[in-house]
Amino acid sequence: MPTSTKRKQGAVQAVGAAAAEPSSKKSKTTTTTGGSAPSFAGSWDKLKPILTPWILETIHTTFGFTNLTPVQASLIPLAISKNKDFLVEAVTGSGKTLSYVVPILERLVAKEAEMARERGSAGQGGTGVKGLRRNEVFALVVVPTRELAVQVHAVFELFFQGLRTYVADQKAMNNTPATKGTTDDDGTTETEQQQAAATPETIIVEEIYPSPLLLVSGQTTTSKSTTALPAPSPIIIGTPGRVASYLSTSLSTSSSSSTSAFARARKHLSLTPFSLLILDEADSLLSSPDHLRNMLTIWQTVPRQRRNWLFSATMMDVLSERTNGLLGQTGLERAGLKNLTRVVVKVETKVKGREQDQNGNDAAATTAAAVPAEVKQRRTPVSLQNTYILCHAAEKTLQLVRAMGTETTGENGYSKFIVYFSTCAAVDYFYRILRRLPELSHFHFSSLHGHLPPPIRTSTLSTFTTHSSTPLRPSVLLCTDVAARGLDLPDVDVVVQYDAPMDPKVFSHRAGRAARMGRQGKGIVLLTKGSEEGYIEFLALRKIPLRKQAYIGPTEDQAENDGGESSTAGEKASYAVDPAADALQLAIQNIVLEDRDLADKAAKAFVSAVRAYSKHEASYIFRLRDLDVFGMGKSFGLLRLPRMPEIRDWKERVAKARERQEKGKAGEDDERLVSSSWQDRDMNWDEFAYVSKTREAQRLAELKEAESKKDEIAAEREQAAKVRREMAEKRVAWSVKKDRKDRKDVRREKKDRKKDWEAKEAKRSEAEAAAGPTSDKPTAQGSAAVTSDGDGDDDMDEYRDVKKSKKEHSGGNMIQSDMFDDLS
């Protein structure tokens, strides 16, 4: 949430205004209707209950806001006046932060006055000496990332600065003779009116709230001694891990038998007046097992008598989502949260007929599967133009580079970009590569991911935020999902998702970094042809409509037309890869060749990206089996393919597809596989050096040692291979032996059963013969024939079982079944 209040879309429009009271006690739904300007719903001045003067003043002067957004108008009155738990969903960039910050502050002021009354001091409008004590915590705001915590903390800070200014103004006004100021209709001056309104509680201010406490990585929150911990504050903001550890450490000594330690801990932190637990991006906090562990600690630590407010743009998803490790419970059930009042702000677009894409193509006709002709409700901002580009895996980097070029030129003239990758290693690598490409040399690059040290994360974000980008000098942030949720980075124009997110919920959060509060913005997701096309329909069903953007050709006016079509079922797909992708691969390789360290980074990035692909939640769309690893290798500009089981499998499959093609028996899948080819770069790896002198010296030393021990190493390798072979043989021999024995046992058992049965039958026949002839009973022979058929079937089953067990025991398949475990 920026401090800047200047918006490109200045128009303010009250649409779908929310009433102050809910239509139903359980659920409140507000609908905003699309236009490019932001939707507003009434003015802050007219809000009921009336806001505390310094809070209102800060909203007006510091933030520069006159009107409330629909989510603010819906929630703030309820949250101030009703003692309820809330579940709030509104699209990205719709002002959810203020919708909880303002009620927290209002309730804090009220609590302060209440405590002051109880403790025998006059309430002081949020500034009491004997209201809340310094060690008393009133509210806790938990968010999933460090960056978001810093941002929310900054918003609270602005309010407290506003309070200080307000207090100073009031004091000054108190000391000024009431001769200045504008004269009103009743003849009193403005200053006189303000003085008359100012009660002693609001004027006599001796202390003001301490700054909210921020608990994030890079700060001391754990210590054996509570004295080394940061001092508490009425409002604490932090990430789950840090908050949990702070609370546990601060309160841990209270259970100690030592009275002094207990007294010290009490002194350090008290949760007596604790009232509010706010989870921002709550769906992420409730669905990630890591976050949940820490959330459990927090829930167990804070008093039960509290209100819970949960916020997210994808909040409703957690209602049904059952997470692994939660014993089949939803996050809400695990948190024991029931009877939540839902506040949902829905966005509607007035779509007449079918949506059209950029080229005037009918959206439903151009997508792989039928997108509903009229997508009326959506879970993304109306001002966000959400698109996808279909390409081959080998063309992804090419499309990224071209998209960045075309979006800055021509009509669009965009200048601020975010590009999301699936892993930290990929961000690291592409950050080093993309900035070196001549096509992107005018871009200012930043990179952000969770493996960077906290100070670097802070400075990167601040550089990107403050960079004054223009289409001639655009800026781009390459990042992972660490920057996907909640971050209010001003003026972001385009969000490119190089990789679709592993958690589909994150898609709208990523795209929502653009088009905030009515600004125009664009989202582009790069999807590869084939099963990934199913993602379009998948998102459409989740009310996130995507429009097709044409494959970007060499220049804007030469855009290739293949983008206008999609490989819908039955249509023969084109497997030809853009020759420019090969040229780009060569260009990237040439950059990599300058430093061996880049080759290491490339391999790491590639391996991590392949592994990440296998962890997609929508695993039936993002199938590792369908991932064109050769194409991906090209897009990464690899010099050679790293060794990994996924690649061995791909190589074998390509080879088999070739065989089938030669025999004229190739299917569509085979065509696709055959079109994917790989050639390691022809080069001398022994001479490929690191730029870092120490690293290179180390490599040369290792090389020398390896050279001197060449024979030894070769012998060791041979020995290891021999052991592996023997083990494999043993495994096979063991399994074959076991199979034989099992089959023999089964046969013997059947034989025994048959003998028993025959003996019984013989006895029965004898008994029947003794009793007299009966015509319609089956003969022993007839029955035996039936049994024999059955034996035949059993044999088949047995054969199938043995075959299956052999297959499972063969090395290659074992790797494969492990590999695809998580894809089933």
Ligand SMILES: Nc1ncnc2c1ncn2[C@@H]1O[C@H](COP(=O)(O)OP(=O)(O)OP(=O)(O)O)[C@@H](O)[C@H]1O
């Ligand atoms: N009433 C208002 N009038 C004008 N601008 C506002 C108002 N409320 C918030 N904003 C601005 O809108 C932007 C988005 O707000 P905020 O970050 O709270 O959105 P959000 O709904 O929390 O988004 P996300 O889901 O991405 O976290 C911020 O820059 C904020 O300053």
